[in-house]
Amino acid sequence: MQNKIMKSFFQQFTILSATELDQLDPFIINKRLKKGDFLIQEGKICDEVVFIKTGILRSFYYSDKSEEITYCLTFPGNVMTAFSSFITGNPTEETIQALTDAELVIIKKENLEKLYQKGSAWLKLGKHLSELQYIALENRIFGYQKYSAKKRYEELLTKQAEFIQNVPIQYLASYLNITPRHLSRLRREISQKAF
Known part of the structure; x- marks a missing residue:
């Protein structure tokens, strides 16, 4: 079943044949994280790519003031890794944590x-996935500066x-680069507009 999920994800790029997709079979590993568990922590070397079947993962790092900065939220149907560490083999500066129970x-x-x-x-396919990352x-950086x-x-x-309702407000605010108070105001404003 898990093989089908990963194959279906790769199949959408129309790069691999059915025979090539079958080459995945011996390499698939299934993993479950409980809410709060870490996929990887700062200082470790990342040696895996995960496809999120269910759950939400967040990537964060510590600022020079020891504040947690959430810079990435990854939702089901997407791929996640500590990309720089995965490419270079150097220890990562980020921590990836499950915000909910997750199947990977x-x-x-x-x-x-x-x-x-x-x-x-x-x-x-590897080149294509790197380009997507x-x-x-780039879209995230432009979004911060433009919008x-x-x-x-x-x-x-x-x-x-x-x-979104499964992401604690402090992490969501950090991801958006605003304070939790500002996010609460935005939520009120948007919900009032909806009525």
Whole structure:
């Protein structure tokens, strides 16, 4: 079942044939995290990519004032990793934590490398996934500089409304780069507009 989920995710990019998708089978690992569990912590080396079947993960780091800064929220149907550490093999500066119970489908880096050696289609898929990560990061940076917190929150509501209520307000506010108080005002304003 888990293999089908991961295969379905990769299949959407129309890069791999059915035979190539079957090469995933021996490499799929299933993992469950309880709410509050860590996928990886700062200072560790990331050696896996996860596909989120259910649950929400958040990435955060500590500022120079020892404040937790949530910079990424990842929802079901998406891929997650400590990307810089995964690429370089250096310890990560981020921590990835489950905000809810989560079911994950995992591929270890060493197994992904084995798949890359099986043919150019796998290399093309790896390149495509890297490009998607870059685009997501760029969109996030532009969003911070170009759009108001209200617009960023409304966009998040549009894309992930069913999951937002599971994100504690302090993490959501940090993700939006605003205070919890400001986020509460935005929520009131948006809900009043809806009526």
